[in-house]
Amino acid sequence: MPSPILFISDLHLSPEDPATTAAFHAFLQGPARAASTLYILGDLFEFWIGDDSLDEAFNAEIVTEIAQLADQGVKIFFLAGNRDFLPGARFAAAAKLSILPDPSLIHIHGQPLLIAHGDALCTDDLAYQRFRRIVRHPLVQALFLALPRRWRQGQVEKLRQRSKASNQMKRSEIMDVNGLAVEQLMAQHHVQTLIHGHTHRPALHTLACGQRWVLPDWYQGQGGYLSVQEQNISMHLLDGSALEL
Numbered sequence: 001m002p003s004p005i006l007f008i009s010d011l012h013l014s015p016e017d018p019a020t021t022a023a024f025h026a027f028l029q030g031p032a033r034a035a036s037t038l039y040i041l042g043d044l045f046e047f048w049i050g051d052d053s054l055d056e057a058f059n060a061e062i063v064t065e066i067a068q069l070a071d072q073g074v075k076i077f078f079l080a081g082n083r084d085f086l087p088g089a090r091f092a093a094a095a096k097l098s099i100l101p102d103p104s105l106i107h108i109h110g111q112p113l114l115i116a117h118g119d120a121l122c123t124d125d126l127a128y129q130r131f132r133r134i135v136r137h138p139l140v141q142a143l144f145l146a147l148p149r150r151w152r153q154g155q156v157e158k159l160r161q162r163s164k165a166s167n168q169m170k171r172s173e174i175m176d177v178n179g180l181a182v183e184q185l186m187a188q189h190h191v192q193t194l195i196h197g198h199t200h201r202p203a204l205h206t207l208a209c210g211q212r213w214v215l216p217d218w219y220q221g222q223g224g225y226l227s228v229q230e231q232n233i234s235m236h237l238l239d240g241s242a243l244e245l
């Protein structure tokens with residue numbers, strides 16, 4: 001049987017959640033070692049404010065562990081999330097991974113499959129989409145990256161506060177993907193399978209046009225991953241419990 005291909009997202013790794021950092025470490029030493037390929041679909045870090053984030057010991061350690069997995073022969077791909085959309089060549093080289101655009105069409109055993117972080121599909125969240133357009137603008141990013149790291153850190157902390165406050169005001173449906181946006185994206189790429197994260201609502205949705213897998217987020221040592229082996233796709237939670245699908 002060929003080695004599985006694994007998908008993870010939304011780990012939000014930070015020194016503030018050591019249990020999740022330990023769970024990621026165990027994942028890299030365990031299931032990921034047995035895989036042929038690992039896809040990280042964004043929000044690996046709580047935030048990434050530029051590749052000089054590698055100068056922080058916590059980030060450097062995570063990146064070294066990922067590189068060690070690559071040294072074992074596992075191919076690693078990273079697609080940016082809304083928290084870590086500023087990874088550059090230095091990050092990719094240090095982690096020994098390849099950065100993919102969001103969304104990306106991949107093929108597994110000849111089957112086309114679309115992967116995305118998922119935030120771009122939350123089209124009902126107009127305030128977020130406006131915010132996204134601003135921070136994804138190359139000029140805004142170039143300006144931001146040119147400023148001192150400490151200042152960037154301060155700004156992101158303020159943004160996090162604003163984001164938390166505004167999320168409390170939003171209806172839950174608004175922060176989920178929009179069904180039409182999903183269908184259009186899948187049709188545009190001629191796929192019947194979409195895998196994404198971001199919404200923290202792990203599930204398998206059966207659609208008229210195919211299936212949509214939503215990856216689990218990781219929090220206080222809990223989390224999980226999706227595994228594709230031959231024609232089978234399955235969701236695995238770290239505590240061994242089964243997800244109601």
Ligand code: LP5
Nearest residue numbers: 047082083122127128131135140141144159160163166175
């Ligand atoms: O992150 P999460 O899951 O809590 O909420 C997201 C959306 N929020 C965000 C913002 C991030 O949390 C902030 C940290 C990002 C780090 C980026 C680092 C680099 C900054 C670089 C600049 C070039 O993504 C949240 C969604 C939610 O997902 C569900 O989908 O609702 O969206 C928001 O909260 C956005 C608010 O609705 C609007 C915020 C207004 C802020 C306006 C400032 C604009 C100018 C910024 C210029 C730097």
Ligand code: MN
Nearest residue numbers: 043081082198
């Ligand atoms: Mn996200």
